[in-house]
Each structure stands twice: as structure tokens, then as C-alpha cells.
Amino acid sequence: MSATDVQEVVRTELLISEITEADRQALAALWERYDVFRGVRGTLDFIEMTWQNPTSTILLGKISGALISSVTVGYDGHQGWIYGICVDQPARRHGHGRATIVAAENWLRGRGAGAVALQVRFTTLSVLGFYDKLGYSFQNMVLLGRNL
């Protein structure tokens, strides 16, 4: 996706575009600052794999070149998945989280996804109000998983 595709949904000065190689260290630092990423692989490995995978990407929101927000997005052919929405603390409550999620939704729409799902940890349930504002609701199911 070009930067132009996603910028149309962005409020004011936040520019959202796909991650580049030069962004990886700053993104890992952002995620580690807010404990966003947890996985069996290291943060940089996860970034690399998500970036290289043809059906997923990481979108970054920047202001004047500084990293402000991130979201991981992927499409499995059935529905879209959003992970790791994060806005740097000083920039929160200015609409950047919403703009970043909307950019991820548009990325998914552009690939034919008709629905999107996301997971919220029990330790971060305070974020549910944010998702409610964006139209996300509880689905009548339980998420199961295991490491491979």
C-alpha cells in the first residue's frame, strides 16, 4: 500500500505508511517501552517476519518523521487480524490511535477482507473503551492457541 492510500484516513499531521528497514529499531523500542509485544521470538525477529510475510504488514504513524504509533495487520483469507496498536504516551488522546486502526482497516478492505478481529489481554482490559469507540464488540467465542 502506498502512503497515499492510508493518508486519506489520517487526522491532521499524522502520516501513516508501511514500515521500512530504517524503522525497525525505533519500532522495537516503542513496543518494548509499552510492553506491546509478547511472543516466542524476539521483537526484531517478529518485526522481520511480519514485514516479509506477503499477507501482513506493520503500519507506522509519524509526525515530522518521529514514530508516534504502530499497528500490525494481517489477512488470513477469512478475516483480518489487528495486533499491537500502540501510540506513544505523550501523543495519546489526539485521535492517532483511531487513525492508525482505521488505516489498518483500510489496508484490509483493500485486500478483500470483510471482517476484522483483535485480541485484548486480560491485563489490558482498560483499553476496551477505546475499541468500543471504534465500533469493536465482544464476539461470542473463546480464543484458544498453542505454540508450534
Ligand SMILES: CC(C)(COP(=O)(O)OP(=O)(O)OC[C@H]1O[C@@H](n2cnc3c(N)ncnc32)[C@H](O)[C@@H]1OP(=O)(O)O)[C@@H](O)C(=O)NCCC(=O)NCCS
Ligand atoms: C489504546 C491506545 C492505542 C489509544 O490511543 P489514542 O491515540 O489515545 O486513542 P484516540 O485518541 O484515537 O482515541 C479514540 C477514542 O477512544 C477514546 N479512548 C482512548 N483511549 C481510551 C481508553 N483507554 N479508555 C476509553 N476510551 C479511550 C478516546 O477518548 C477517543 O474517543 P472519542 O472518539 O470519543 O474522542 C493507547 O492508549 C495505547 O497505545 N495504549 C498502550 C498500548 C495498548 O494497550 N494497546 C492495546 C493492545 S490490545
